[in-house]
Amino acid sequence: MEADEAPLERTSHGFHIPGSSIYIDPKEPVACAIISHAHGDHAIPGHDTVYCTYQTAKLLRARFQNFAFKIVTPQWQEVFQIEGINFRFASAGHMLGSAQVVWERNNITTVYTGDYKRQLDESCDPYEVVVCDNFITETTFAQPGKIHPPPADCLLALKDFPSTNFVIGAYSLGKAQRLTLLFNQFIPEFNVMVHPKIVKYHKIYEEAGFNLGKWAPFQRQVFRKEKGNIFLVPPPVLQNYIPSENYLRGMTSGWEHLQQGYELNLPISDHADWNELLQTITDSKAKKIYTVHGDDEQLKNYLSSNNILVDSII
Ligand SMILES: [Zn+2]
Structure with a gap:
């Protein structure tokens, strides 16, 4: 891996770590998958080996028969090695078992957030700040002024x-x-x-x-x-x-x-809003921000105008 190479790439099978056979939240069955959480747009069945949290494994077994041939469930923050790369899971605060995937390669620490939020949610573990070099953030609600009320x-x-x-x-x-x-x-x-x-x-x-x-x-x-x-x-x-x-x-x-179309207004979300995205990017102290999942145009403009290096993963 070159120093300026993106830590993750998008392929027809989903997000892939260059120079390895490792996929994160793959969209097609693969030999080696790391799965951030149990929602259907991040987890599909049919892989050979899956790495995920214990809670995510429990939810996936309830959702799918024969989810994977082998499931490995490291504890929070426990280092696990795949193809010589050290990985660990940090809580993402999105739902039960939801994890950020953290890995180190050539002394560069990369965080893939998966879906996350900073708002208090006592039905799961809270978001954990991870200081890193590369921060790969979801951008579901990356629009200025998009704020979720309490x-x-x-x-x-x-x-x-x-x-x-x-x-x-x-x-x-x-x-x-x-x-x-x-x-x-x-x-x-x-x-x-x-x-x-x-x-x-x-x-x-x-x-x-x-x-x-x-x-x-x-x-x-x-x-x-x-x-x-x-x-x-x-x-x-x-x-x-x-x-x-x-x-x-x-x-x-x-x-x-x-x-819309219903009598009650209930804007309750499990994704980071605009302020949470900016706060989390600041907290990560990352030198480079990468965006996935969602419309990132306005976030890229905002970060670029503040001299923060940012790129989409495409
Ligand atoms: Zn989700």
Whole structure:
């Protein structure tokens, strides 16, 4: 590897470490994969050997049969070697088990963040700052002024409607567990029920030691006859609920277009917003920033105008 060579390249199989057979979050089955977290846009089945955190392995086994031939699960910060390169996992604060992948090569430390956030989330381990030379950051919400409000601000609005029910859409894995905990923290007077597709992930979170508070599998009779219930559903299920005087609907997402068409406004995201991106780039003390996942144009312009070296990984 040359000193000025990009630490990661995008190939038809996904992100690849040059001069090795190692892929990170590959899009096609490969011999050697490092997987940052269990979301479907980062983890697919069919690899020979997978390196991921123990919690991610548990979630992936629940999602896929025959996820990989061999799964290696190093502890947080435990050094593991592949093809002579030293790797370790640092928490990304995105969801249960989500990791930044850190590696050292020729005395150069590189961090691939995967998805991450800095906002408090007690349903998983918090983001861990890693000082490095190369910082490869996701850019999902890399637009100036894109700021996620505190989740409590959104959820306390539900108190204005004490005599109705709610149907709230959330991704089954990660967002649904964080929301269940937030409901219990900020609006505990409501009864939380979850869709059958979400239940298995709630159980894995609780087995991993993250108490989500009070919740129960969905009970149709209770939802029909009583008020003060929140029914947490996957996004496709929410779309089946037409407007009704029996409930209010909302979709939790950082994307405004996904929230539109429902009665409640719930801009709750598990990705870093503009300020979190800038803060994390500063905290990394990296000499070079690389961007992946998302529209990076405005972030590149901003960093370049502040004399920070930045490049897209393409
Ligand atoms: Zn994710």
